[in-house]
Amino acid sequence: MSLEQTINSQKFDFTGSAKEWFGIWIVNLLLSIITIGIYSAWAKVRAKKYFYNNTHMEGRNFDYHATGGQILKGRLIVIAAIVVFQIIVTLMPILGLILLLGLIVLYPWLLTRALMFNAGMSTYSNVRFRFVGTTTRAFVVFVVYPILCLLTLYTTAPILDRTVKKFSINNHHLGTAAFDMDAPISAFYKAAGVAVLWIVAVFLVGALTMGFSLTALGGAAIEMDNDPNAAVGAIAIFYLVFFIGFIPAAVIYQAMTRNAIYNGTTLDGGHCLTSNVSAPQLFWIAISNLVVVVCTLGLMLPWAQIRIARYLADHTGVVLGSSVDDFIGTQQEEMSALGDAYSDIEGIDLGLPI
Numbered sequence: 001m002s003l004e005q006t007i008n009s010q011k012f013d014f015t016g017s018a019k020e021w022f023g024i025w026i027v028n029l030l031l032s033i034i035t036i037g038i039y040s041a042w043a044k045v046r047a048k049k050y051f052y053n054n055t056h057m058e059g060r061n062f063d064y065h066a067t068g069g070q071i072l073k074g075r076l077i078v079i080a081a082i083v084v085f086q087i088i089v090t091l092m093p094i095l096g097l098i099l100l101l102g103l104i105v106l107y108p109w110l111l112t113r114a115l116m117f118n119a120g121m122s123t124y125s126n127v128r129f130r131f132v133g134t135t136t137r138a139f140v141v142f143v144v145y146p147i148l149c150l151l152t153l154y155t156t157a158p159i160l161d162r163t164v165k166k167f168s169i170n171n172h173h174l175g176t177a178a179f180d181m182d183a184p185i186s187a188f189y190k191a192a193g194v195a196v197l198w199i200v201a202v203f204l205v206g207a208l209t210m211g212f213s214l215t216a217l218g219g220a221a222i223e224m225d226n227d228p229n230a231a232v233g234a235i236a237i238f239y240l241v242f243f244i245g246f247i248p249a250a251v252i253y254q255a256m257t258r259n260a261i262y263n264g265t266t267l268d269g270g271h272c273l274t275s276n277v278s279a280p281q282l283f284w285i286a287i288s289n290l291v292v293v294v295c296t297l298g299l300m301l302p303w304a305q306i307r308i309a310r311y312l313a314d315h316t317g318v319v320l321g322s323s324v325d326d327f328i329g330t331q332q333e334e335m336s337a338l339g340d341a342y343s344d345i346e347g348i349d350l351g352l353p354i
Helices: 018-034 040-053 068-091 093-120 135-151 157-170 185-216 221-225 228-263 279-295 301-314 324-338
Strands: 009-014 055-057 060-064 122-124 127-131 172-174 177-181 265-267 271-275 316-319
Touching (some): 009 301, 018 040, 040 055, 040 060, 040 068, 068 093, 093 122, 093 127, 127 324, 135 157, 157 172, 157 177, 157 185, 185 228, 228 265, 228 271, 228 279, 301 316
Antiparallel strands (some): 009 055, 009 316, 055 060, 122 127, 127 172, 172 177, 177 265, 265 271, 271 316
């Protein structure tokens, strides 16, 4: 069922324009270069604020409230820690190994702090998001599960991906209302299976094509060894097969799991998220964006970013369980009574897409 066919479904609406975003993007880029990356903290805030402000649902928009100073401070802390760690590893390798083990424990804490900060600085219609995940659970999700995934030769990768998504979504709140994601594990394995089948099919076709090409070029191994053009051609075919195989596979997996995640996520109050992204259409947008950006030496990147943001918004919605006005009013009252506990969280920036 499409979003348009659902009676009480409201689509997200993205109103940003490529021209407007290009002006912000080029200034961000130039100032970041001039300041040797220092301004990138403010650039990130301006970028997130622009995309948040231009994303609406039922006439109400999102907003981002962090400052460049907060994010810069967090980045400096992380950079200083990395520099100190590198010095210790160089001068005292044994102590460096001990610190590395400590970093494995610290990593989940940094992740939860980053998630808390990004949630706490984000609002929908002036209602603040919150993240309530614990470091202990983050350790299990981001350390224990990846190790188990490695030990099982990545056959449990869909389980790991679902666990990570579930940890992030289920610990997010909009005001005091909690999100709950209950997408079936079968959807993740199905997406992974389709992606793997695509890769296998592409490599089989590529192998057959390469075999026919080598035969057409003469069929003699000795001649191939002495023909640099043939070797270059074989390498080019390999990379072409790799490009055609893995990029579409990643898009297929992203589209299928996105739909499962959104369609399996609810928000207290009877609100259900929906998504009907098409893998072929998403792939076409991704590939055509890439071609245009490369051919214009990156100058069309803002256009590509606006294009993908608009497509995702057009194919995402919410099946409302009650009036948005009533929901927002209730959350604003409850959050006012609860108080703001996020003002002291620094902008630890790990470069996560959150």
